[in-house]
Amino acid sequence: xxxxxxxxxxxxxxxxxxxxxxxxxxxxxxxxxxxxxxxxxxxxxxxxxxxxxxxxxxxxxxxxxxxxxxxxxxxxxxxxxxxxxxxxxxxxxxxxxxxxxxxxxxxxxxxxxxxxxxxxxxxxxxxxxxxxxxxxxxxxxxxxxxxxxxxxxxxxxxxxxxxxxxxxxxxxxxxxxxxxxxxxxxxxxxxxxxxxxxxxxxxxxxxx
Amino acid sequence: xxxxxxxxxxxxxxxxxxxxxxxxxxxxxxxxxxxxxxxxxxxxxxxxxxxxxxxxxxxxxxxxxxxxxxxxxxxxxxxxxxxxxxxxxxxxxxxxxxxxxxxxxxxxxxxxxxxxxxxxxxxxxxxxxxxxxxxxxxxxxxxxxxxxxxxxxxxxxxxxxxxxxxxxxxxxxxxxxxxxxxxxxxxxxxxxxxxxxxxxxxxxxxxx
DNA sequence: TCAAAGATTGAACGCAGGGTAAAATTTCGG
DNA sequence: CCGAAATTTTACCCTGCGTTCAATCTTTGA
Numbered sequence: 120x121x122x123x124x125x126x127x128x129x130x131x132x133x134x135x136x137x138x139x140x141x142x143x144x145x146x147x148x149x150x151x152x153x154x155x156x157x158x159x160x161x162x163x164x165x166x167x168x169x170x171x172x173x174x175x176x177x178x179x180x181x182x183x184x185x186x187x188x189x190x191x192x193x194x195x196x197x198x199x200x201x202x203x204x205x206x207x208x209x210x211x212x213x214x215x216x217x218x219x220x221x222x223x224x225x226x227x228x229x230x231x232x233x234x235x236x237x238x239x240x241x242x243x244x245x246x247x248x249x250x251x252x253x254x255x256x257x258x259x260x261x262x263x264x265x266x267x268x269x270x271x272x273x274x275x276x277x278x279x280x281x282x283x284x285x286x287x288x289x290x291x292x293x294x295x296x297x298x299x300x301x302x303x304x305x306x307x308x309x310x311x312x313x314x315x316x317x318x319x320x321x322x323x324x325x326x327x
Numbered sequence: 328x329x330x331x332x333x334x335x336x337x338x339x340x341x342x343x344x345x346x347x348x349x350x351x352x353x354x355x356x357x358x359x360x361x362x363x364x365x366x367x368x369x370x371x372x373x374x375x376x377x378x379x380x381x382x383x384x385x386x387x388x389x390x391x392x393x394x395x396x397x398x399x400x401x402x403x404x405x406x407x408x409x410x411x412x413x414x415x416x417x418x419x420x421x422x423x424x425x426x427x428x429x430x431x432x433x434x435x436x437x438x439x440x441x442x443x444x445x446x447x448x449x450x451x452x453x454x455x456x457x458x459x460x461x462x463x464x465x466x467x468x469x470x471x472x473x474x475x476x477x478x479x480x481x482x483x484x485x486x487x488x489x490x491x492x493x494x495x496x497x498x499x500x501x502x503x504x505x506x507x508x509x510x511x512x513x514x515x516x517x518x519x520x521x522x523x524x525x526x527x528x529x530x531x532x533x534x535x
Numbered sequence: 536t537c538a539a540a541g542a543t544t545g546a547a548c549g550c551a552g553g554g555t556a557a558a559a560t561t562t563c564g565g
Numbered sequence: 566c567c568g569a570a571a572t573t574t575t576a577c578c579c580t581g582c583g584t585t586c587a588a589t590c591t592t593t594g595a
Contacts, residue, residue, distance in 0.1 A: 130457055136541070143542090148577085161369030164582060178543050186583065216533055221373045242367055266584070269532070278532045285515065285523045286532060292504025293497040300496060307493065315493045323531020324477070325424055325493060341563070344571070351572090372552060384553085386573050394553065 146172060148196070151189050156237045156289070156298050160190050160245040174275030190241060191250040198257045199239035200229050205264045219321055222265060223290060224313040230297045231267050231309040237298040262287055290320050352390050354380060356404070357442070359397050362447045364506050369396055370452040399458040403448035406465045408443050409434055413472045423480030427529055429475060431498060432521040432526050438505045439517040445506040470495055 150171040154163040163178040165186055172178075183189045192312035208221040230236040239258070243251050266287045295318060301307070358379040362371040373384035373394055380386075391397045416429040438444040447466070451459050474495045480486035501524060509515070 136593070139592095140541085146501075158452055159367050159369055161367055162450070162453060165407050165584090166582080174542095175544055176547080177585085180584075181542060219471055219532075231338060241368070244366055245370060264493055272532070277534065279526075279534055280521065281527065281532065282515075285520060288508060289501040289502065289524055289527050291500055292501040292507075293499070296496065296500025296503060299500075307490075311490065312493060316497055319489065319497050319528075319531070321532050322428075323527070323533075324489065324529075326479070326485065326487055344563070347562090348571085373554090374552075381572055385555085385575085388554075389572060 132169070147182055148177060148189065148193055152193055152237055155193065156234065156242055157165060158164070160241055176283070187245070187247055187250070190238075191246055191254065192306050193238035194241060194243070194250075194254045195227075195257075197236055198254065198261065199234045201239070202224055202263055202264075202305075203256075205261060205268075208268070215268055215277045216277060216321055219272065219290075220317040221269055222268070223294065223317040223320055226294050227297065227313040227316050228309065231301055231303070231312060234298075236294075238279065240295045242300045262291065265290070295322060334518065348390070354396065355387060356391055356401055360401055360442050360445055361513070363398065364422060366441065368449055380394050395453070395455055395458070398446075398449060399454055399462065401425065402449060402451070402458075402462045402467055403465075405437075405444055405446035406462070406469065408437050409447070409469055410465075410472075412437070413469060413476075416476070422484060423485045424474055424529055427473075427476055427480065427498075430476070430524040431502065431525040431528055434502050435521040438519065438521060439509055439511070442506075444502075448503045448506045470499065473498070499526060 147168065150168045151163070154167045154171065157163075158167070165179055168189070169179055170174040179189075183192070204225040205224055207225070208218040210216040212221050226236060243254055243258075246254060266283045269278060269281070269286050273280055273283070288326040297312070301309075301312070303309075355376065358376045359365060359371070362375045362379065365371075366375070376397070377384040377387055387397070391400070412430055412433040415433070416426040420426040420429050434444060451462055451466075454462060474491045477489070477491040478484060479493050481488055481491070505520070509520070511517075
């Protein structure tokens with residue numbers, strides 16, 4: 120389940136060293152996420168990412184074989200994150216409406232809190248064919264999960280008889296778009312954002 | 328009101344020539360929109376755009392001074408398009424709910440029909456400072472118009488007391504995201520898309 | 536304290552891709 | 566059908582950026 124293309128640590132001895140390496144990898148990925156979100160993949164240079172860590176770009180090659188793999192890993196971890204949400208929703212909530220609300224709220228949280236979700240908005244066209252296939256497959260699995268949730272809601276009479284594909288796209292669009300405008304320093308608070316999104320995207324705007 | 332940075336036609340004589348030039352400019356902009364939408368601004372090369380027109384990249388320089396201006400013009404015309412929608416909504420519809428529905432439906436149409444709306448999803452960070460300022464100002468005007476619509480709806484008791492900024496972002500996100508997945512050849516029809524989006528983003532999913 | 540492993544750097548390479556200039560071709564108006 | 570204007574092409578320049586590699590600095594563990 121781990122991204123196979125992380126540069127393999129050459130049979131290191133101590134766990135401490137390995138740990139440090141992992142920490143550094145995370146730092147790189149975080150810097151990359153910030154940069155990619157602001158400038159896009161092609162608009163971001165390895166210097167950009169390295170500069171955020173106060174290091175030369177060549178240092179990055181100790182952790183990732185190339186730029187594209189950094190992008191891929193960002194994608195992969197984001198998918199890991201949101202997939203968990205879906206599982207939790209099914210476990211913790213009973214009604215379809217409550218489950219969908221949970222997914223939206225948590226997805227928004229992942230989006231705003233650590234930026235972990237923003238890779239979902241990166242263009243998959245920049246990935247290598249192999250990586251793209253993996254990412255798209257996994258992303259589809261998540262999307263299908265949410266669609267299934269909507270369809271259950273319809274079957275049980277909780278939701279109107281909508282096209283679940285379109286409904287899911289509307290929800291993901293609203294959430295993913297957050298990466299384009301949300302800034303932690305801004306006036307909008309993540310808390311409010313999550314719950315209002317959940318309300319709006321399930322219950323709508325109009326008064327009942 | 329026209330983008331001032333189109334390469335100025337050298338005092339041409341016939342109107343016919345001028346017309347042809349405009350037509351060609353439009354073709355270039357269309358090819359650029361398609362390419363930008365697929366690969367992003369930085370991921371698109373001038374060769375890409377030119378190839379779609381069966382021409383060498385240098386031919387483009389007869390119509391636009393540089394790549395960035397092509398992007399800017401895409402943005403500018405998209406804004407022109409959606410601003411009209413807002414005006415029409417105020418004119419044709421009476422209630423806030425109906426107006427908002429109209430805006431969403433038409434915005435979706437512009438998004439799917441000619442791709443005219445997709446530039447709104449291009450990263451403004453790639454624009455030059457001057458161009459970025461213009462685009463952002465105009466985009467804000469549109470967004471504020473929609474926010475005002477929502478606030479009116481709240482004031483008149485049609486909408487719930489939401490944060491209009493967040494609500495507007497949710498709506499724009501859902502719509503703008505269309506550029507990421509919609510393909511004219513696909514199974515989803517634009518008609519259905521527009522009306523379901525309008526329903527979903529105003530009335531929600533849950534049964535009343 | 537020291538040797539080995541790990542992390543980072545600096546210099547350099549190669550090439551993709553934006554941009555320029557002048558020549559070649561096509562279109563237009565009379 | 567001709568000359569001028571408009572358009573496109575051919576050839577080229579050059580910077581930016583991904584990547585490689587050997588050298589250097591740092592950390593680790595005994």
